[in-house]
Amino acid sequence: MIVFILCVLLFLVGLYGVLIKRNLIKIIIGLAIMEYSVNLFLILVGYRDKGTSPIVTKGLENALFVDPLPQAMVLTAIVIGVATTALLLGIAVMIYKKYGTFNIRKINELKG
Amino acid sequence: MEILLIVLFILMIAGAIYALEAKDLLSAVVSYGIVGFGLVICFLLLQAPDLAIVQIVVETITLIIMIAVVLNTTREEIKDKVPQSMIVYAVLGLIFMFGFIYFFILSLNGLSEFGKHATRMATEYIQGGVKGSGSINLVTGVVLDYRGYDTLGEITILFTAVIGVLTVLRSRGRKKE
Numbered sequence: 001m002i003v004f005i006l007c008v009l010l011f012l013v014g015l016y017g018v019l020i021k022r023n024l025i026k027i028i029i030g031l032a033i034m035e036y037s038v039n040l041f042l043i044l045v046g047y048r049d050k051g052t053s054p055i056v057t058k059g060l061e062n063a064l065f066v067d068p069l070p071q072a073m074v075l076t077a078i079v080i081g082v083a084t085t086a087l088l089l090g091i092a093v094m095i096y097k098k099y100g101t102f103n104i105r106k107i108n109e110l111k112g
Numbered sequence: 113m114e115i116l117l118i119v120l121f122i123l124m125i126a127g128a129i130y131a132l133e134a135k136d137l138l139s140a141v142v143s144y145g146i147v148g149f150g151l152v153i154c155f156l157l158l159q160a161p162d163l164a165i166v167q168i169v170v171e172t173i174t175l176i177i178m179i180a181v182v183l184n185t186t187r188e189e190i191k192d193k194v195p196q197s198m199i200v201y202a203v204l205g206l207i208f209m210f211g212f213i214y215f216f217i218l219s220l221n222g223l224s225e226f227g228k229h230a231t232r233m234a235t236e237y238i239q240g241g242v243k244g245s246g247s248i249n250l251v252t253g254v255v256l257d258y259r260g261y262d263t264l265g266e267i268t269i270l271f272t273a274v275i276g277v278l279t280v281l282r283s284r285g286r287k288k289e
Binding site: 001002003004006007008009010012013014015016017019020021022023025026029030032033036039040043044045046047048049051052053054055056057065066067068069071072073074075076078079080081082083084085086087089090091092093094096101102103105 | 114117118121122124125128129131132137140141144147148151154155158159160161162163166167170173174177178181182184185186189190192195198201202204205208209212213216220223225226227228229231233234237238241242248249250251253254255259262263266269270273274276277280281
């Protein structure tokens with residue numbers, strides 16, 4: 001049970017970065033950390049004691065496998081995550097070119 | 113096994129905290145890499161080799177993009193004083209965090225213990241997956257056969273994001289006549 005709590009703690013660290021930090025790069029890092037912790041949580045839930053990876057080879061037809069369903073879903077989520085992170089970083093670069101700062105409060109002031 | 117995971121998690125949390133608190137953005141990005149590569153080892157320990165391979169590729173690409181962004185813009189963290197109105201945001205954030213923790217504790221009762229997971233949906237995939245999908249790797253069977261439309265949606269999002277990045281970063285616009 002303690003691994004679940006530590007995983008949620010990692011999520012909270014990312015949430016702290018998103019809510020409190022004022023630097024755009026740090027906010028993006030916080031979002032990425034939150035995404036990683038959610039992926040990790042799903043895999044932790046699907047783990048079974050003494051289970052092997054879900055690859056059926058000769059002699060292992062009736063072995064105890066870990067749950068393949070969350071692994072497949074998280075595989076999708078990781079690829080989507082890197083795409084969105086790259087898009088966010090691209091927008092951050094354009095914001096820096098326009099305003100010359102990463103400070104989100106300064107960007108708010110310079111509107112118009 | 114569980115102790116090893118706990119040690120890795122503590123390392124990852126420390127890396128995450130340093131990434132958010134570092135004064136230099138480049139060291140923040142590099143220590144963010146600790147979290148990603150720690151995740152790779154966690155996936156290997158949790159018997160998910162496919163995920164570990166994907167994660168190590170993705171993490172390397174993300175780190176390269178982030179380092180390129182930081183080197184092309186600025187490495188300095190914001191130095192100005194914390195304004196008074198930040199206290200309001202901090203309190204709101206704390207309230208949000210405590211609400212999150214409250215709902216997590218509520219939902220903890222519904223979870224089975226670590227390692228005692230009972231496969232309900234995946235039992236059919238495990239028993240008939242090799243015959244049904246023809247793939248000895250059950251994860252591939254789920255991704256490409258049982259949930260193929262989900263993968264189609266994923267690829268749609270991926271290409272939309274790539275087009276978005278190309279549009280945002282395009283240096284030359286259309287020439288004005």
